[in-house]
Amino acid sequence: MLCQDRPWVVCFSSACLLVIIWSFRLFDVRDAFSILVYDESRKQHEEGVFLHQAMDVEFPAPIDYRPIREVCARAQFRPGLLFTCEEQHGGIGMVRNQILKCVRYAIHGGGAIVVPSMALRNASDITDIETATEVPLDYMFDRQAFITRLSEGCPEMRIYDRVEDFPSYEQRVEEPLALVGDQFEPDHPREGLRHPGQWRRSFDEWLAKQSVKVRPDAPVHVRLEQSFLEYPVRVDGDAFAREFGKVLSFRDDTRELAAKVLFKLKQRFAPSIDPTKAISPDAYYGCHLRLEKDAVDAWQPDEWRFSRMEDQFDEQFRNIERTGLSTIYVASGDQTVVDVFAERLAARLASGSSSEKRNVTVVTKHDLLQGPDRRQLDSLTFDQQALVDFLVLFRSSAFMGVAHSSFPWNIALRRHELSKYSQYGNEGSDLLRDEYSVIMGMEADYPHVDPFVYGLWP
Ligand SMILES: *[C@@H]1O[C@H](CO)[C@@H](O)[C@H](O)[C@H]1NC(C)=O
Numbered sequence: 001m002l003c004q005d006r007p008w009v010v011c012f013s014s015a016c017l018l019v020i021i022w023s024f025r026l027f028d029v030r031d032a033f034s035i036l037v038y039d040e041s042r043k044q045h046e047e048g049v050f051l052h053q054a055m056d057v058e059f060p061a062p063i064d065y066r067p068i069r070e071v072c073a074r075a076q077f078r079p080g081l082l083f084t085c086e087e088q089h090g091g092i093g094m095v096r097n098q099i100l101k102c103v104r105y106a107i108h109g110g111g112a113i114v115v116p117s118m119a120l121r122n123a124s125d126i127t128d129i130e131t132a133t134e135v136p137l138d139y140m141f142d143r144q145a146f147i148t149r150l151s152e153g154c155p156e157m158r159i160y161d162r163v164e165d166f167p168s169y170e171q172r173v174e175e176p177l178a179l180v181g182d183q184f185e186p187d188h189p190r191e192g193l194r195h196p197g198q199w200r201r202s203f204d205e206w207l208a209k210q211s212v213k214v215r216p217d218a219p220v221h222v223r224l225e226q227s228f229l230e231y232p233v234r235v236d237g238d239a240f241a242r243e244f245g246k247v248l249s250f251r252d253d254t255r256e257l258a259a260k261v262l263f264k265l266k267q268r269f270a271p272s273i274d275p276t277k278a279i280s281p282d283a284y285y286g287c288h289l290r291l292e293k294d295a296v297d298a299w300q301p302d303e304w305r306f307s308r309m310e311d312q313f314d315e316q317f318r319n320i321e322r323t324g325l326s327t328i329y330v331a332s333g334d335q336t337v338v339d340v341f342a343e344r345l346a347a348r349l350a351s352g353s354s355s356e357k358r359n360v361t362v363v364t365k366h367d368l369l370q371g372p373d374r375r376q377l378d379s380l381t382f383d384q385q386a387l388v389d390f391l392v393l394f395r396s397s398a399f400m401g402v403a404h405s406s407f408p409w410n411i412a413l414r415r416h417e418l419s420k421y422s423q424y425g426n427e428g429s430d431l432l433r434d435e436y437s438v439i440m441g442m443e444a445d446y447p448h449v450d451p452f453v454y455g456l457w458p
C-alpha cells in the first residue's frame with residue numbers, strides 16, 4: 001500500500017505529486033506550449049497574409065492589358081529594327097518615365113527592344129546623377145515582371161536581354177544611330193509633342209534620309225537618348241495612360257520592405273490600414289520633404305521658395321493640421337531634415353493656439369523597420385530606399401509634396417486615378433489638390449513648373 005509506514009503529510013504530498021504528474025500527462029505542458037506556438041504561428045500567418053496582400057497593391061488597380069494591346073496592334077512591327085534605352089538618369093520619377101517613354105517610342109517605331117538600363121547615381125555625391133556606371137533594370141525594377149507584362153501587353157514586340165541576342169546583330173548596317181524623342185519636333189510647346197501620331201512617319205523619313213533601310217539580314221540599331229517630359233501621355237487615350245506605367249514594377253525587396261513598414265504602421269499607430277486597398281482613410285499622413293543636397297543644389301532656395309526649409313515645413317504643418325491625422329510618415333533622403341521637422345512640429349503643436357493638444361508622432365522607415373529588415377534597408381542605395389518611401393507615401397491617407405520634383409508628382413498623379421475629380425487643382429489653388437493629395441503652392445510660387453501633368457505616366 002502506498003502510505004504504509006509513512007506520516008500522513010508525506011503520504012498526502014506524494015498523492016498530490018502523483019495527481020500533478022498525472023494531470024501533466026493528461027493536459028500536458030505541451031498543450032500550454034502548443035497554445036503559445038499556435039498563437040505565434042497564427043500571428044506569423046496573419047503577418048504573412050498582410051505582407052502578401054500589401055505587396056500586390058502597387059497601383060490603384062491591377063494591370064489591364066487591353067488598352068496596351070490595342071495600341072501595339074496598330075504599331076506594325078517589323079523585323080530588323082532594334083531600340084535600346086541606356087544611360088537613363090535621375091531619381092525614380094525621372095528614370096521610370098524615361099524608360100516608359102523609350103518603350104513607347106519603340107512601339108511607335110515598330111521595333112524590338114533590349115531590356116533598358118540606367119546610370120548609377122554617385123553614392124558619395126548624390127548630385128552626380130549622370131555617371132558612366134551603367135546598371136541593369138533590376139537596380140530599381142522587377143526585370144521579370146517587365147518582360148512578362150510587356151510581352152502580354154505587346155505580343156508583337158520582341159524583347160532581348162542583350163543587343164548581341166538580336167538576330168543577325170553582327171551584320172548590322174553601322175554603329176548605332178542616336179535619337180532623342182523630340183528630335184522631329186524640336187519646337188514643341190511646353191505641353192509636349194503636337195503630333196506624336198506622326199512620329200513613325202518622321203522616323204522612317206529620318207532613316208531614309210540617312211539611306212538606312214530596315215532589313216532582317218542587316219539590322220538597324222537605334223539608341224534612344226534622354227529627353228525631358230516631351231511625350232504627352234494622354235494622347236494615347238486615358239486607358240492606355242493609366243495602364244502603360246504598370247509594365248514597370250518596383251523591385252521585390254523594396255515592395256516587401258514597404259509592406260513591412262505598412263504592417264508596423266498598422267500594429268503601432270493605424271489599425272485602419274487595409275492591405276488590399278491602395279489608400280486607407282484615417283490611417284497616416286504621408287509627408288515628402290524634398291530638401292536633400294541634390295534638390296537644394298538643383299533648385300536654389302533664393303529663387304525656389306519651397307527649397308527653403310521654413311516655407312516647405314510650413315505648408316506641411318498647415319496641411320497636417322487640416323487633415324487632423326496624428327501619425328506622420330516622413331520621407332526624405334536626409335535624416336537631419338526629418339529631425340528638424342519633428343522638433344519644429346512638436347514645438348508648434350505645444351505652443352499651438354488650438355484648445356485641444358494633439359498627440360502627433362513623426363515616423364520614418366528607419367524607425368519602423370528592425371533587425372534584419374532594418375539591415376536590409378540600410379544596405380540599399382539612396383535611390384532604392386526612395387522606392388520604399390514611394391510605396392508607403394502612395395498608400396497614405398493624405399499626401400503632400402513640392403511641385404519641382406517628379407517624385408511627389410508621380411505619387412500624387414497615381415493617387416489621382418482614384419479621385420472623383422478629373423481636374424487636378426480642385427479644392428483650392430494648389431497646383432494639384434484632390435481628396436488624397438496636395439502638390440503645394442501655385443504657379444506663382446515657383447520660377448517655373450515642369451509639365452509633369454502632361455508628361456508623366458502615373
Ligand atoms: C563620386 O563623387 C566623388 C566625390 O565628389 C568623386 O571623388 C568620385 O570620383 C565620383 N565617382 C565617380 C565614379 O564619378
Ligand SMILES: *[C@@H]1O[C@H](CO)[C@@H](O)[C@H](O)[C@H]1NC(C)=O
Pocket residue numbers: 359
Ligand atoms: C501620446 O502618445 C503617447 C504614445 O502613444 C502616450 O504615451 C501619451 O500618453 C499620449 N499623450 C496624450 C496627451 O494623449
